[in-house]
Amino acid sequence: MIEQIADGASWAFIVTGAVFLVIGGIGVLRMPDVFTRLHAAGITDTLASGLILVGLMFQGGWTLVSVKLVLILLFLLFTSPVSSHALARAALHGGIRPILADSRGK
Amino acid sequence: MAAIVDYAVLAFLAVTAVALLHFRNLFAVVMLASIYSLLSAALFVRLDAVDVAFTEAAVGAGISTILMLGSLALVGSKEERPRHTPIIPLLVVAVTGAALIYGTLDMPPFGRADNPVHQHVAPRYIQETPEKIDVPNVVTAVLASYRGYDTMGEVIVIFTAAIGVVLLLGIRQPRGEKESRSNEKGPTRGGKASE
Amino acid sequence: MTHHLVLRVVANILVGPILLFALYVQFHGDYGPGGGFQAGVIFAAAFILYALIHGLEMTQRVLPIWVLKLCIALGALLFIGVGYACLLLGGNFLDYNALAHDPVHGQHLGILLVELGVGITVFSVMVAIFYAFAGRTGTD
Amino acid sequence: MFTAAAAAILLTMGLAIVRALLGPTLYDRILAVNMFGTKTVLIIAVLGFLTGRPDFLDIALVYALINFIGVIAVLKFFEYGSLGAGRSDSRDPTS
Numbered sequence: 231m232i233e234q235i236a237d238g239a240s241w242a243f244i245v246t247g248a249v250f251l252v253i254g255g256i257g258v259l260r261m262p263d264v265f266t267r268l269h270a271a272g273i274t275d276t277l278a279s280g281l282i283l284v285g286l287m288f289q290g291g292w293t294l295v296s297v298k299l300v301l302i303l304l305f306l307l308f309t310s311p312v313s314s315h316a317l318a319r320a321a322l323h324g325g326i327r328p329i330l331a332d333s334r335g336k
Numbered sequence: 337m338a339a340i341v342d343y344a345v346l347a348f349l350a351v352t353a354v355a356l357l358h359f360r361n362l363f364a365v366v367m368l369a370s371i372y373s374l375l376s377a378a379l380f381v382r383l384d385a386v387d388v389a390f391t392e393a394a395v396g397a398g399i400s401t402i403l404m405l406g407s408l409a410l411v412g413s414k415e416e417r418p419r420h421t422p423i424i425p426l427l428v429v430a431v432t433g434a435a436l437i438y439g440t441l442d443m444p445p446f447g448r449a450d451n452p453v454h455q456h457v458a459p460r461y462i463q464e465t466p467e468k469i470d471v472p473n474v475v476t477a478v479l480a481s482y483r484g485y486d487t488m489g490e491v492i493v494i495f496t497a498a499i500g501v502v503l504l505l506g507i508r509q510p511r512g513e514k515e516s517r518s519n520e521k522g523p524t525r526g527g528k529a530s531e
Numbered sequence: 532m533t534h535h536l537v538l539r540v541v542a543n544i545l546v547g548p549i550l551l552f553a554l555y556v557q558f559h560g561d562y563g564p565g566g567g568f569q570a571g572v573i574f575a576a577a578f579i580l581y582a583l584i585h586g587l588e589m590t591q592r593v594l595p596i597w598v599l600k601l602c603i604a605l606g607a608l609l610f611i612g613v614g615y616a617c618l619l620l621g622g623n624f625l626d627y628n629a630l631a632h633d634p635v636h637g638q639h640l641g642i643l644l645v646e647l648g649v650g651i652t653v654f655s656v657m658v659a660i661f662y663a664f665a666g667r668t669g670t671d
Numbered sequence: 672m673f674t675a676a677a678a679a680i681l682l683t684m685g686l687a688i689v690r691a692l693l694g695p696t697l698y699d700r701i702l703a704v705n706m707f708g709t710k711t712v713l714i715i716a717v718l719g720f721l722t723g724r725p726d727f728l729d730i731a732l733v734y735a736l737i738n739f740i741g742v743i744a745v746l747k748f749f750e751y752g753s754l755g756a757g758r759s760d761s762r763d764p765t766s
Contacts, residue, residue, distance in 0.1 A: 248679030255683035298728040309739035321698040386564040394572040398737030406664030480642040485624040498656035505663040587755035630736030
């Protein structure tokens with residue numbers, strides 16, 4: 231019984247994560263400039279990765295594997311928003327301006 | 337499914353390698369090289385070479401990217417166009433590659449238990465390690481104990497590399513050059529080395 | 532990069548765990564993937580992160596150059612020293628069985644020391660190369 | 672389930688490679704490499720489960736850490752033109 235619940239939960243988490251991954255990937259390809267692409271990449275880095283890792287944790291159970299997964303998740307949650315932030319800052323500093331609503335309509 | 341992962345990763349590797357050759361901007365090349373080593377580490381995990389994947393993760397993706405960036409800061413990030421036509425090198429590489437591929441045709445199928453590779457010393461290492469060395473990770477036992485001489489040689493090679501770099505470039509203390517900083521404000525971008 | 536507040540805070544938090552993880556890789560190499568080489572690189576990566584955020588000058592206050600030069604030789608000497616210790620205790624060069632009364636214990640001790648030597652050398656060499664490259668940039 | 676996850680990750684990796692190849696500005700390439708790194712962490716984790724031996728997550732852990740350092744190094748290279756710049760020679764960021 232408990233196994234079915236865990237399986238169902240991990241299916242749900244992993245499939246949701248996979249959907250977000252693909253959405254983010256398409257976004258990275260389709261968005262018009264660096265800052266909006268960062269937005270799309272951010273989804274895959276935190277939300278999708280988090281969901282997939284949580285889904286894997288349900289499969290791992292109460293073992294060292296899950297502990298390592300938690301650590302990976304923690305590190306990812308620490309590092310990837312920070313590098314996104316630093317990247318956005320560096321891009322702005324490097325002279326790239328975001329495309330705004332009034333600059334697009336000419 | 338695992339096979340599909342292999343094919344996909346290999347295809348990505350090929351695309352990245354071609355792109356590496358194509359780009360003239362060395363910075364983009366460093367970025368792509370980082371992707372390349374990430375991919376090859378994923379491939380090593382698939383091949384069960386976990387220790388190699390570990391090394392590739394730590395060295396290829398991390399440190400070597402940083403060191404390459406460090407050298408780009410010294411030499412600038414623009415690659416010169418080659419002066420010679422690439423026809424002859426291409427020919428040599430193509431012939432060598434074709435010969436190597438021809439050589440693989442005679443190789444035994446990958447991963448079969450009775451391949452010559454698995455007949456030489458590997459069975460002895462695997463059978464003896466639990467009783468003689470009692471280390472769960474056989475790779476560590478082979479590297480540090482059975483092949484201790486080889487590892488010592490590697491350490492000496494790394495040691496020599498450090499001696500070479502320290503002798504050629506020298507490690508400078510940023511504080512010791514106050515006077516040189518006074519006539520040159522701030523770091524120069526791109527770092528054109530003065531002759 | 533000290534004006535990046537977010538970056539600085541997170542990097543300061545991360546340096547400790549990275550060092551800890553490097554030690555785990557170093558001394559857990561007998562049981563799982565990893566060993567001296569990987570641990571040395573990860574240990575060096577922590578210092579490089581620190582140098583990237585706080586500058587070379589601060590890092591060299593934490594890890595002075597003379598310590599580094601000492602460590603480069605120390606690791607290699609430790610490795611070779613283990614070899615000679617085996618020789619003096621009656622075995623062959625790098626024959627760890629001679630290190631302890633029980634051959635298996637000797638092997639354990641030998642592997643531990645040798646991996647430590649590899650780790651120290653790799654760590655200090657990586658940081659030394661980084662120092663050499665980063666210290667030269669911008670002032671020439 | 673792991674198959675679905677692996678397929679999605681591979682697809683995203685492919686899209687990231689395309690972005691790294693196209694990427695008009697250098698920041699796009701950095702973005703793609705950063706994204707690629709986290710996807711590699713994921714694919715290594717999922718591969719462990721896919722092959723039924725999830726003991727090798729250490730590698731994924733190393734990646735999560737090393738990738739961050741790499742990205743920081745790249746950004747520092749861009750902002751300062753050197754990797755060793757410190758407090759005393761930081762440019763005024765507000766200018």
